[in-house]
Amino acid sequence: MAGPLALALVLGLAGLSYAMRATGALLPNLPAAITSRTGGLAPALLAALVAIQLTGPNGVIHLDVKVPAVLVAALLAAFRAPFIICVIAGAVVAALLRAVFHL
Amino acid sequence: MRQILLAAAPIAIAVFVFGASFGVLAVAAHLPAWSVVLMSALVFAGSAQFAALGVIVAGGSVLTAIFAGALLNLRFVATGIAVAQSLPGSRLLRSLLAQLSIDESYALSVRAGVPGRPDGKTLLVTGACLYVVWILGTSIGAVLGPVLGDPKRLGLDAAFPAGFVALLWPMLSGRHAVRCAIGGAAVALALAPFTPPGIPLAGAAVVGLWLAR
Secondary structure: OOOOHHHHHHHHHHHHHHHHHHHHHEEEEEEEHHHHHHHHHHHHHHHHHHHHHHHHOOOOOOOOOOHEEEEEEHHHHHOOOOHHHHHHHHHHHHHHHHHOOOO | HHHHHHHHHHHHHHHHHHHHHHHHHHOOOOOOOOHHHHHHHHHHHHHHHHHHHHHEEEHOOOOHHHHHHHHOOOOHHHHHHHHOOOOOOOHHHHHHHHOOOOHHHHHOOOOOOOOEEEOOHHHHHHHHHHHHHHHHHHHHHHHHHHHOOOOOOHHHHHHHHHHHHHHHHHHOOOHHHHHHHHHHHHHHHHHHOOOOOOHHHHHHHHHHHHHHO
């Protein structure tokens, strides 16, 4: 990625993140009914990101090495493995399948 | 002070390793090393940085990546309100100090505080330690990344969905979170075939807010 584009990515994300963390100090009187709902965002977005990365442009599951990689990571996460172990295991599964089956 | 640091130590190791893995993956995704370290210094939110990078690796635009990362950080509006009353100084200073709140420092400050009032000192000390460790880890990962070789042969493209699942799983305690996850994935899949990138994530965010309780 070119430098200016990377800088735009960093500054855009940083600016919005700053504003979100600063909201409490600058506007202390936001109604709790709004803020308590933000807890639902993270699970919904992460599940959406997984779903999009595992499917092709037509919305149907795209069977490549990412599918077994995610299944292994999910299994490890279910057994409370640390984040980094899940990530490495997913990458290793994908790399092995590519090397062995030339996928 | 000593108690605070002892409680933060194991978390600091985990944050360091997370930072290093982010650095490796970001450099492998062809982001310039300086921008990777700058992102960790200015954003200081692992899951948001990871999500933004995942969007880029999957071929999404910079705007979609910012959007995905920022939406994941919306929970900091809620934690920011909770910690604001425990922080010292003027509004401006408090808005700066609130940047030290991440999931881990917030959790420790809630544990050290009284109900409804997180402990400000714990938040600041833990947050500052984790901030340093996060940047250090990212820098080391960004330096090591190019040594490792071809990202696709190493399976690094699969590392992102694997990481998303690993971030998601511990959140799935309670019916509400499961409902939000299933709803978010379903809406994203329904929108993906006929909307531009970013819209499926926006749909998932709306469903997440709607189903949160």
